[in-house]
Amino acid sequence: MADRISLISVSSTMKVMADADKLRREGVDVVDFSAGEPDFPTPDNIKHAAIRAINENYSKYTPAGGSAECKQAAIDRHKAEFGTEYKPSECIITVGGKHVLFNYTQALVNAGDEVIIPVPYWVTYKDIVNYAGGKCVFVDTDEQEGFRLTADMIEKKITPKTKIVLINSPSNPAGGVMEDAEFEKLYHITSKKGIFLLTDECYSHFLYDSTPYSVASIKGSKSTVLVAGTVSKTYAMTGWRIGYGLAPEAIIGAMMKLQSHSTSNPTSISQKAAIEALNGPQDSVPQMLAEYRRRRDFIIPRLRQIPGVECSNPAGAFYAYPNVRGAMTKGGLQTPLEFADRLLKEANVAVVPGEAFGTDHHVRISYATSMKELERGLDRIHKFVEALA
Numbered sequence: 001m002a003d004r005i006s007l008i009s010v011s012s013t014m015k016v017m018a019d020a021d022k023l024r025r026e027g028v029d030v031v032d033f034s035a036g037e038p039d040f041p042t043p044d045n046i047k048h049a050a051i052r053a054i055n056e057n058y059s060k061y062t063p064a065g066g067s068a069e070c071k072q073a074a075i076d077r078h079k080a081e082f083g084t085e086y087k088p089s090e091c092i093i094t095v096g097g098k099h100v101l102f103n104y105t106q107a108l109v110n111a112g113d114e115v116i117i118p119v120p121y122w123v124t125y126k127d128i129v130n131y132a133g134g135k136c137v138f139v140d141t142d143e144q145e146g147f148r149l150t151a152d153m154i155e156k157k158i159t160p161k162t163k164i165v166l167i168n169s170p171s172n173p174a175g176g177v178m179e180d181a182e183f184e185k186l187y188h189i190t191s192k193k194g195i196f197l198l199t200d201e202c203y204s205h206f207l208y209d210s211t212p213y214s215v216a217s218i219k220g221s222k223s224t225v226l227v228a229g230t231v232s233k234t235y236a237m238t239g240w241r242i243g244y245g246l247a248p249e250a251i252i253g254a255m256m257k258l259q260s261h262s263t264s265n266p267t268s269i270s271q272k273a274a275i276e277a278l279n280g281p282q283d284s285v286p287q288m289l290a291e292y293r294r295r296r297d298f299i300i301p302r303l304r305q306i307p308g309v310e311c312s313n314p315a316g317a318f319y320a321y322p323n324v325r326g327a328m329t330k331g332g333l334q335t336p337l338e339f340a341d342r343l344l345k346e347a348n349v350a351v352v353p354g355e356a357f358g359t360d361h362h363v364r365i366s367y368a369t370s371m372k373e374l375e376r377g378l379d380r381i382h383k384f385v386e387a388l389a
């Protein structure tokens with residue numbers, strides 16, 4: 001094995017999904033809260049665009065960094081929502097949002113460079129920084145404050161080696177949202193020091209108390225702001241694998257070079273589907289958000305009724321991140337992994353243990369699943385915790 005492969009670990013989200021899947025194939029009725037993807041189907045207009053593309057034989061290679069039309073669609077959508085102005089040479093289409101994040105770290109991070117990552121973090125950040133030879137510098141957020149991040153918290157961790165500050169707002173797994181003014185303050189701090197501000201806008205459309213914001217909307221911010229976007233969650237298109245990056249031309253060029261020797265272009269058919277998603281009617285987005293809100297408003301009070309469980313109210317995305325410290329203590333469980341393992345085996349509910357996100361007393365519950373499943377799952381968790389001794 002190459003040494004670098006030991007720098008990364010198997011995604012724990014994938015592991016729980018695999019364990020749950022194994023049980024299901026054995027005939028066990030599992031309630032699965034582990035998947036981080038919308039339960040909605042891709043909207044019809046998007047599906048039809050892909051079917052049209054197939055029938056019209058749009059089945060050849062496109063340019064490695066995406067077709068001109070797809071890049072323009074990503075640029076236009078970002079402009080319509082945030083007033084940004086990007087040229088096609090400042091845009092890349094990738095195989096999902098994860099891919100553009102991977103490309104950014106590969107293109108920018110040298111051995112020993114520091115990347116600041118707020119905790120709790122999406123599991124992949126740590127591994128892609130490590131794989132690039134960088135050093136993760138973690139910043140704790142305050143659970144009592146809804147895991148909200150401030151510019152001051154980040155500033156304290158900046159050193160001469162800081163290369164990138166990576167922000168995900170709203171966040172996976174806790175739904176924490178950085179206030180627009182704090183984001184702006186952070187931009188001024190990082191840009192003055194020549195540090196890149198990488199904004200993962202994966203869940204930016206799923207906000208319950210505020211409207212979507214992009215730090216890239218700050219005039220003159222282009223040289224240090226790196227946007228990572230994806231159609232996966234916004235348009236219920238996780239399987240289609242289309243993401244995009246908006247960044248300075250030289251960085252896009254470097255990522256294009258990398259992509260041309262690895263994946264080549266993202267699937268041509270999926271690009272056509274993404275063009276329709278980005279250019280077409282947007283009404284499916286608020287409809288999905290309204291449903292996520294309904295589910296959030298059901299699940300959070302329900303979790304809080306369970307003895308030994310506390311839960312902050314997520315301000316965005318579609319995850320609850322309950323603190324199960326009390327329940328763990330009651331059951332003599334040392335880690336969230338142990339909690340999740342027992343919950344899966346004894347109550348047949350799949351959740352993701354907090355170790356994956358850098359915390360010691362939480363599990364992640366995805367509520368991108370039907371109300372019926374939420375009710376069944378919450379009942380099971382309640383009974384499981386009550387029976388712990």
Ligand SMILES: Cc1ncc(COP(=O)(O)O)c(C=O)c1O
Nearest residue numbers: 036096097098122172202230232
């Ligand atoms: C925070 C965050 N960023 C990026 C992604 C990447 O999504 P995709 O690669 O499906 O576009 C995910 C997916 O779960 C995510 O949770």
